[in-house]
Amino acid sequence: xxxxxxxxSVWKExxxxxxxxxxxxxxxxxxxxxxxxxxxxxxxxxxxxxKARREIVETYVSKKAAxxxxxxxxxxxxSLTTDIWVCPNTAxxxxxxxxxxxxxxxxLRKMIIGFKHVCDxxxxxxxxxxxxxxxxxxxxxVFCITVDNATANTSALTKFKKEMMRLNGNDALILKGEYLxxxxxxxxxxxxxxxxxxxxxxxxxxxxxxxxxVRSSTPRCQDHMEFDLSHVRPSFKVQIGx
Numbered sequence: 513x514x515x516x517x518x519x520x521s522v523w524k525e526x527x528x529x530x531x532x533x534x535x536x537x538x539x540x541x542x543x544x545x546x547x548x549x550x551x552x553x554x555x556x557x558x559x560x561x562x563k564a565r566r567e568i569v570e571t572y573v574s575k576k577a578a579x580x581x582x583x584x585x586x587x588x589x590x591s592l593t594t595d596i597w598v599c600p601n602t603a604x605x606x607x608x609x610x611x612x613x614x615x616x617x618x619x620l621r622k623m624i625i626g627f628k629h630v631c632d633x634x635x636x637x638x639x640x641x642x643x644x645x646x647x648x649x650x651x652x653x654v655f656c657i658t659v660d661n662a663t664a665n666t667s668a669l670t671k672f673k674k675e676m677m678r679l680n681g682n683d684a685l686i687l688k689g690e691y692l693x694x695x696x697x698x699x700x701x702x703x704x705x706x707x708x709x710x711x712x713x714x715x716x717x718x719x720x721x722x723x724x725x726v727r728s729s730t731p732r733c734q735d736h737m738e739f740d741l742s743h744v745r746p747s748f749k750v751q752i753g754x
Contacts (some may be wrong), residue, residue, distance in 0.1 A: 523556050524556075527559070527564070528567050541558050542558070579623050582615075586615060586616070589653045592610065592654060592657045594658075594659055595659070596633055605632070605633065607638065609627075609641075609642065610625065611625050625649050633664050635668035635671060636668070638672075639668045639672045642672055653680070653683065654684065656692055658694040661695055661703070669693045673685065
């Protein structure tokens with residue numbers, strides 16, 4: 513068994529990364545449980561929430577600078593994906609923008625380059641947010657942008673195409689943006705499945721009602737678990753995999 517001890521700087525960095533990855537509140541580093549754990553395992557004294565916040569922001573800035581350097585060194589067109597998420601607790605809308613490219617070692621890379629708060633889901637808002645994000649990262653050439661089938665996205669990319677070529681010339685897009693707009697295959701498949709389920713909706717509802725009826729009462733659940741299958745037809749047993 514090998515016992516090793518990391519430096520205090522590495523330990524603090526790992527603590528900050530834990531806060532971010534686990535989506536923990538900054539107050540966690542000040543709580544009694546965390547301080548007791550550190551004392552129990554003879555680790556370093558925990559830093560305060562203010563210092564954790566400052567160091568997390570510094571890490572974000574340095575990581576972003578490193579990502580910018582990678583994009584600048586590649587000097588190639590990037591493909592983008594974007595979608596708008598609505599926070600269930602605050603109902604606030606956030607637009608996520610991800611860049612995709614193949615690096616010099618032929619490895620597919622993806623980077624989240626934008627997580628922007630948006631006031632609405634209109635096409636002009638989406639277009640303006642995309643342009644501002646690309647300007648922030650110094651991206652002037654785009655291959656394609658994949659979005660879902662919302663009407664606002666069609667309007668947004670039509671406006672984006674015109675504005676992108678006006679700002680950066682015809683070389684900003686391939687074939688003047690003829691194939692810029694890519695529709696998300698997963699979203700299309702989801703719509704197809706939903707449409708197909710409407711054909712068997714009555715059967716699905718009947719099954720759900722039966723399950724809800726059994727689970728609404730403890731005696732019914734018990735009776736269901738003790739159901740005697742000896743009187744069930746063999747053909748039905750085969751159908752349900754018994």
